Amino acid sequence: MSIWLDFLGAEIRYVDLPTYGRTRIAEAGHGKPEALILMHGIGGHLEAYAKNVVALGEHYHVIAFDYVGHGLSAKKLDIEYSISDYVEQLRELLDVMGIDKAHISGESLGGVVTGGFAVRYPQRVMRAVFNTTGGIPIVSEQGRQDLKNLAELSAKSSGQKPSFDSVLARMQWLLYEGNWDLLSEELVNSRLAIYSREDFQASAPLVYSRLRKVNEGGTPDMIELEKVQCESLLLWTSHNPIHDVAAAELALPRLPKGQLYVMKKLAGHWPQYESPEEFNQVVLNFLSSGRVA
Template sequence: MSIWIDFLGAEVRYVHTPRFGATRVIEAGRQHRETLVLMHGIGGHVEAYAKNVVALAQHYHVIAFDFVGQGLSEKKTDLSYEIDDYVEQLRELLDALDIERAHVSGESLGGVVTGCFAVKYPQRVRRIVLNTTGGIPIVSEQGHRDLKNLAELSQRNFGKPPTAESVRARMQWLIHESNWHLLDDELIGSRLAIYSRPDFQQSAPLVFGRLMRKAGDDSQRMDMIELERLQCETLLLWTKHNPIHDVHAAQAALPRIAKGTLYVMQGDAAHWPQYEHPEEFNAVMRSFLSTGQV
């Protein structure tokens, strides 16, 4: 099924933010009182939520957006692309859309932004979902090997023109091998088209360079969520095969969150549970966001 058949019923538009310029938004369910914001991982884009926006819009006003420098949002070259830049982009987007409070969910980098936003602006969030998030300690040797492998994969492609093969290799890192059949020509082609744009070629060294420096240098502290400062109900939504931050990392983080819950997906998935097993993901999201329980 096409990504854009999945998105039927959603609106694609650009929202201007004061500091970060044009932000691409895919939106559905505007008639609902409660808003849910979905945020992708590093180097990603809103197509990561193709199987979730319309389904979750049956119950929520759903907004998925591209981070600055990524997807089809504005490619700023005067940013350092710190986590706080993404946090402020989210705040400015909510302000521009006149949304006072929202449920917020992020995957990978989006999870770090979700957690840091909830710490900085607790009055702006309802419930949050940290979906295979970064920003928590790596506790296993395999996790450290996964991080090194990601840095090496990124380094091999750094500064080179993207190809279908290089994009497929990176996306195979995201998805469990039993789900590689989901990596069809459209999904690979859409990311290749975004990565091939001249504006992305300008922002990519800024977006990815910071990650590679921190991943490759043990002396540089990775960005961490201040878990003890989270005041809202928080779901750690995990998978059995998540790279870098495995289930043990999630289990170690859970006691540090006052109102935390851990759910591990039943279906085999890696870093993209929302795309690999959307029916289970959407059901868990609806349950947690409506009741605080899974």
């Protein structure tokens, strides 16, 4: 099924932010009393949530958005693309949209941003979902190799012309091999179209510099889990690259009000796309009650 059939019922539009400029959003459930923000991973864009925005919008005012430098949002060349930049982009988005507080869910880099936002602006977070998040210690040699592989694949998105095959390889990294059939030609071509834009080619070296620095021995951005005071869910998968289930189990005791859920369906780094029905139900259960079952 087309990702645009998945988005039927959602509004795709742009919001102008004072610092971070033109920001593309997908919105559903406008008028619902509680808001839910969905954030993608590094190099991604809001199409990662094609199978979630409308379904979750039946219960919440749902907003997925492209980070600055990503997707079809503004490609600024005068910022560091630090976690602080993404945190402040989220704050500006909430301010401009008149949202005082919201549930926040972030995948991969989005989880790191979720944690940073929850620590800096605790009064603005209701419940938080850390979806296969980064920002926690890597505990296995395979995890370290996964990170190296990601950096190499991401480098192909900058400095050289992307191709269908290079983008497909980058997206195969995201999904469990048994789910590669979900990588439709349309989905891959949508990312190829974004990666081929001149403005993305200009911002990509800045966006991906954090991966390069970590692979060169730099310190990765870590979530201050002990300072996250809201009810939080580590939503994990059986085949998550970089951070396996053992990494999530090690991180869990550091979250004061945390719990862990491992998806029942075999999945990789994109549970919201690989098993949307399960993902949506778990998120709805947690946001409504603080429990996953």
